[in-house]
Amino acid sequence: MDANATLDANAADSVGNQELQVLQDVVYRYVMPVLIITGVLTNVINILTLWKINQPQKHQQNRQAQTTTYRYLFWLAIADMLASLSLVPAIVFLEREELPYGWAFYYAHFETPLMNGLTSASVYIVVGLSVDRYIAVCHPRRYVEISAPRLAAIRIACSFLVPVVLYLPQGFFMEVVCAASGAGWTYQSNQTNESAKEYYELIVELCHRIFPAIILAVLNGCIIYTFHNTTERRNQMRSKPLVTMQPSSASKGSEDQDQSRRHQEKRLVYLLVAIVVSFLATTLPAAVLALIDIDGATYGSFGHEVFRALANCLEAFGLSLNFVLYFVFVNSVREVLKNAVCGLAAHAKVDRGCSQSSTSNSKNTECVEL
Template identity: 55%
Template sequence: MHQVMAETTVNMYHNNTTVQQQHQEDAAAAHLAIVNDVAYRYLMPIFITAGILTNLLNVVMLGRMRHHQQQRQAQATTFCYLMWLALTDMLASIALVPALVHVDRTHLSYGWAFYYAHLELPTLNSLTSASVYIVVGLSVDRYIAVCHPRRYQDVSAPRLAVIRITLSLLVPALIYIPHSFYLEVVSGEGGVGWTYEGVEMATPGAWHAWEVVVELCHRMAPAILLVLLNCSIIYTFKKVTARRKNIVTKNDSVNNSSSNASKKSEEGGKSQQERRLIYLLVTIVATFLLTNLPATVLALIDTAGATHGSFSLEVYRAVANCLEVLSFSLNFVLYFIFVPGVRQGLQEAVKAVRVTLCGLVVNTVPSQSCFISENNTKNTDSTEV
């Protein structure tokens, strides 16, 4: 009799435990659905739209600046890097649009399942890696110009910049070719539709080692290079600034007051530009580390290729993905804040669009106000149209 009661008590305990576990799983699934909605239905579309629009503005402004101005070699090389960086970030933002078409990927058509299994990750990772390589190439160009100016003419010609940018686009595509084969299309739950899952690897240890090598080439090594290069640039800038101040101080006692005033104003302008450049370099490094290192950690800890993981892993995945997508539009924001030429180019583009729109209104609906607006801008903005 006691044995039967004990067995009944144990069964009731197991049933209660099972019910509690089911409630916890249901609550976690509900919370995960909220996280996915916020990350992939609200934040991600905003970041993608911002990435496309801001990089499109970058392309337009850089094209106008290259067309209307005569640049030195350094300016032409820098514009080449910035142009391709904007194009790559814009393509990466566009490539993210299919990723949001199906947030729930349990019951897909075969075409979508094939794309998500074999094409999505290689395409996105190749573009993001190319963007990282172009940023590194730009930092190398600035490092040579600042730290080794005598060699700049030989090792940073625009022709060599084109070669580096081409390799920046080609090497990531080759690196991520194997990732087209580590997922496979399978039948969906209950035999309805299609989904995908990780392929059983004959040597999972070797594949994990390859993942580490890929992440080392994609984000780790570029992050280290960016920190080292930009720290060297900042250190060299500070040395040059201190040397220039000493020269100005020694010449103050020799030159007259008028020449001293002009030189001081010139030196003040140079020091302001240098401080602005230092702030830009520090911010570029900080934003790169903030937006790319979480994705690196995710790639290293999530090697199974599963469509869904634990709740904490999926929350971390959403945060890492949002940060990486946000980085596509941050370049424009940084250049807008720290580079006056970008702000001036944006102002000129806005003026040109405003005058063009006013001209369309004048041609369609003649009114006194539109004629006044066009007359007010005709003297200053006619060359922009």
């Protein structure tokens, strides 16, 4: 997220274009608040649902892969919610020439590292989830050895700690100064070693978005390729005639189980493709913007500012998109939300058919988990 996304009054005057002020009002006064509210609400629902899912697992013999996956999703929802909340101060003051000292100090030293650190943590958790799924699918015999829940907890902790190390220096790039009018405070670059700062910004951007995008694409591509090969081998084995005859009921049950497994595998492939596409679509424009403004935010042509607004809105939208993806493609997560809704309906003495439908569908969620 570009922390200098908003245009102040002087910047708008310097480019001499009234359209920039209109763009600022539309994007940062109307569109961005809607995206922030959506991101917070969807991730709160995600957190509550995943917390509910994890409760029965303490008493059931569920598979380790399922438990680890839900742990990643739970902390991903927390990171996305905090990242959405960190955008609120960014739109409190769109004009930053005459600020109270407290707000000027926050914008100078905390806004950029906080926003970028939280969005980076979200990215790293997605990468950690992809690493976990890659090992489970492509190297299943080593999964317990190198992807135990304890190691997943370490990866998640590093997903929050590494961005702190990456973005802590950004808190010292600005300094609070008195406003030109003398009526308040503002902030500006402290102009210390600009060349080293540009190299630092480039390295950080590579670690934040570019390298994770490459890793995510490669890992999920390997997972999809492995699933394709597995499906082909299974189809070849299924096409061979059976030497021994099975009872009709057992044959029908095995066929239904295979069909359910194929359905779950197809949904997983769709989810992995959706993760890669959504990540690239919502993240790479912000990466391009950061590389363009590597020497500091520049306010130039109207097209440049449109691209800046689009990149920031896409990244804010991406914070709530994970909710949509996982609730669309992961049956177990969706079933918990459905059961919660049916539970509320039961208190209102609504027809119990919803509960029965939920019970019958839950039998098919054990085949292939995320």
